[in-house]
Amino acid sequence: MATVEIRAVKKAYSDTPVIHGVDVDIQDGEFVVLVGPSGCGKSTLLRMIAGLESISGGEIRIGERVINDVPPKDRDIAMVFQNYALYPHMTVAENMGFSLKLRKMAKPEIAARVKSAAEILSLAHLLDRYPRQLSGGQRQRVAMGRAIVRDPQVFLFDEPLSNLDAKLRVQMRTEIKELHQRLKTTTVYVTHDQIEAMTMADKIVVMHDGIVEQIGAPLDLYDRPANQFVAGFIGSPSMNFIKGQVRLEGTPRFEVGEHIALPLDQAGDATDGQEAIFGLRPEHVRLDPQGVPIEVLVTEPTGSEILVVARLGKQEINCLFRERLSFSPGEVIKISPRPEVSHLFDASSGRSLTG
């Protein structure tokens, strides 16, 4: 196990920069998730830690060692790929033991390690099969088995669950988390799925266009997003962004068009009359006869909750209720936001004014 330090790391392909100086500190035994939309540079960063991409600037340390110019085989890392990358001509046991064989470990030792890893992952009965004879979930486990037999300093996961169906994905998510709690190996995990990030991570690194937008514990990012991008990316369904003006004279409020104002608990750095974005999570509204009126457009009941797509003034917002409610399209209902958990963002920079 080891710490991983990423210092001012940059990546450019010929003249096109894709990562513009990223700093991340990963503690020993920590489970860190790199999350962001496609093309944000998260996979590239992971591949730079693995040594599969060169580092154009800055440095990466694993433990005390700068590994910029160390070939992948000498970095003592294990990686799980999105398409598993199992060797098709080797059995499950051979796949898992390959790295140990390359290290010239004695055969009985290899067999013992493969067996114990296989037991952890419930693969013991599949050791003689070939990858093509396995289901998607089993292949996924073999890929993980191949990583854990080595007892490496760092595990790297590159979107390992994106090829699985929804149910299996949830199951494997739990398994990976359990595995981490058991092995306590430093882990860097890449995903574009914020639910995976929220549920698995000790620490989330939100990336966007080659920069780090925010680093923090999952609930920190949910409660105190540093900017509008993080606020919109973390949480599902995502946060409503309502355009309007901050009014501070009298009772602080947020005016959305004429005659509609949302209560402001805290205005933070906002000034009177400032154009701003009011950030409101769909789950942070309640029905309130004294509230602001919204017109129901569409309702999406899922059983446990109901999502209401509605119009506030001229802007569309989503509201999530945990109660069994039924509304019809066109109906006008009154809601109140919970002001203590709402956010204000600067209209031009997107920076949080209340964080």
Place this chain on the structure above:
Amino acid sequence: MFRDKAPSWAYFALLLTSFGAVAPLAWLFLLSLDPNQGVASTSGIYSLKNYASVLFQSMMGQYFLNTTIVALMTVFCTLSCATLGAYAASRYRFRGREPIMIGLLLASMTPVIAVLVPLYAMAAKLQLLNTYSILVIVFTAWQLPGTLWLIRSFMNSIPAELEEAALVDGCGRARAFFRIVLPQLVPGLVASGLIVFVYVWNEFIIAVSLSAKQDMRLVSVGLYFYLSDFGVEWGKIAAGAIISIIPPAMLFLFLQRQLIHGLSAGAVK
């Protein structure tokens, strides 16, 4: 895919095609059994005399040996060079990669006749006429572009992640290639190797120009000389031709599964 029962005209079309392919062979076979010298008609007498004469009273055995040696060496040289070239062309990005590949393809379209005279002059100057080496060198050069293209497309269908997993697992580039990539490439190598082998087996113009000395002839050249010495010996030519079909046919038969796998790889996920 059509899953209905095939209509009768489909059978008819297939039969017609099969007849077109098999009839000349059948005719050849009948000729080879005829001890007389007809070609348009057979005399109705059948014997294995022609086969005995080709096998035991001619240099045919030597020709077979020559052809096998040259074909195997050509296959080996072509596949080795093409695989390394294809690896570079498939896995590395470098300036001029596509122009080089297109250039290779264009070069391979040169008709053989156009370079025969300079080739002969070069071979004579290097004192390589009537040797295995000159045939292997020229055949390899001739087959390399097409084979490189073919193997590159096989290589492109092998996910780069396999190699990357091997790098992370503890291999260097070379070891990852030999332990992980090469085994995946076997069907492609078999298919390309067979194509090269059959090419050498059938090649005539280069072989007759560069290696016509009696004990250095290839099978195709050997057969040709039945035409000239004492008139046209149709029966012996036919018997020789039938015998010369056997080795490549056997190869196809044994490697059929690999070949089909290789030729259709990557076509359907």
